[in-house]
Amino acid sequence: MNEPVCLITGGTGGLGRATAAVLAQQSARVVVVGRDGRKGERVAAELREQIGRPDVDFIAADLSRLSEVRRLAEEFRARCDRLHVLINNAGAVRRRLELTADGFEATFAVSYLAPFVLTRLLLDLLRASAPARVINVVSISHRGPLDFDNLRGEKPHRWFRAYNQAKFAEVLFTYELARRLAGTGVTANCVHPGTIRTEIWRDLPRFWRLFRPLAGSPDRAARDIARLALSPDLADVTGQYFAAGAITPSAPETYDDALAKELWRRTEEWTGLPAWDASSPR
Numbered sequence: 001m002n003e004p005v006c007l008i009t010g011g012t013g014g015l016g017r018a019t020a021a022v023l024a025q026q027s028a029r030v031v032v033v034g035r036d037g038r039k040g041e042r043v044a045a046e047l048r049e050q051i052g053r054p055d056v057d058f059i060a061a062d063l064s065r066l067s068e069v070r071r072l073a074e075e076f077r078a079r080c081d082r083l084h085v086l087i088n089n090a091g092a093v094r095r096r097l098e099l100t101a102d103g104f105e106a107t108f109a110v111s112y113l114a115p116f117v118l119t120r121l122l123l124d125l126l127r128a129s130a131p132a133r134v135i136n137v138v139s140i141s142h143r144g145p146l147d148f149d150n151l152r153g154e155k156p157h158r159w160f161r162a163y164n165q166a167k168f169a170e171v172l173f174t175y176e177l178a179r180r181l182a183g184t185g186v187t188a189n190c191v192h193p194g195t196i197r198t199e200i201w202r203d204l205p206r207f208w209r210l211f212r213p214l215a216g217s218p219d220r221a222a223r224d225i226a227r228l229a230l231s232p233d234l235a236d237v238t239g240q241y242f243a244a245g246a247i248t249p250s251a252p253e254t255y256d257d258a259l260a261k262e263l264w265r266r267t268e269e270w271t272g273l274p275a276w277d278a279s280s281p282r
């Protein structure tokens with residue numbers, strides 16, 4: 001990949017920002033995404049200054065809204081005609097139940113629905129730019145079961161369960177995407193970055209926040225994610241879960257291919273995306 005184009009959601013803070021810096025240092029043209037326009041423009045300007053690359057760019061989008069995910073895809077296309085690396089990194093913890101404009105529990109919407117829809121809407125660009133890579137930033141906290149009857153706040157909200165469920169869905173999505181993209185030159189992998197000192201801790205209950213000083217710095221995790229994005233050694237690796245820089249087994253329930261297919265089918269229904277057609281670029 002010569003001057004690869006990388007799109008990274010949640011690139012305005014924490015791991016995403018640190019990863020964007022490493023990618024730009026390694027000659028990538030980087031586009032970062034975050035909710036807050038002023039913060040995002042400031043971060044992009046700081047990265048341009050820090051790395052000395054004039055082409056670090058920012059697009060504002062609130063990924064909890066499917067309409068914003070669609071607008072982001074359109075805006076990205078208007079700016080770039082290639083996409084080599086899509087990093088679905090944005091994520092958050094919601095201690096209290098929040099339903100999105102589309103009626104979904106917000107953790108699930110940002111960590112799972114947004115990556116699914118953004119990836120699908122940019123898949124033709126990724127395929128046309130192949131070799132290309134999709135990287136989903138998940139978490140060691142990815143556990144089933146997936147409760148299809150509790151994705152819209154139907155049951156009492158437990159933040160940790162909601163986070164586990166959203167990340168579980170994202171791992172299932174990664175594996176199913178890798179299967180569907182076999183032979184296209186587009187790979188799909190997911191990564192647990194480690195326990196890292198970022199703003200995500202701000203939203204955790206007080207007891208958990210006591211452990212924040214023990215967490216690692218974003219820089220090492222950023223280098224691991226950038227390696228997944230750009231390293232030639234990993235060009236053909238697909239359908240894997242990485243932790244501490246190495247391929248690692250994910251939770252046993254993530255290898256349920258039938259569940260992954262069912263989730264995929266339902267997600268197409270929820271989001272209004274057309275049913276997958278292997279011959280179509282999207």
Ligand SMILES: NC(=O)c1ccc[n+]([C@@H]2O[C@H](COP(=O)([O-])OP(=O)(O)OC[C@H]3O[C@@H](n4cnc5c(N)ncnc54)[C@H](OP(=O)(O)O)[C@@H]3O)[C@@H](O)[C@H]2O)c1
Binds near residue numbers: 011091111
């Ligand atoms: N830190 C850890 O220990 C840890 C461990 C395991 C997994 N992870 C995962 O790593 C990823 C990055 O998290 P982090 O620790 O770097 O958290 P962070 O410091 O809170 O950063 C989160 C990023 O996501 C963006 N974001 C949040 N909600 C968004 C929304 N609705 N729309 C668009 N952007 C949104 C934020 O941008 P704005 O605020 O500018 O909108 C920010 O850039 C997440 O997927 C998280 O689950 C983190």
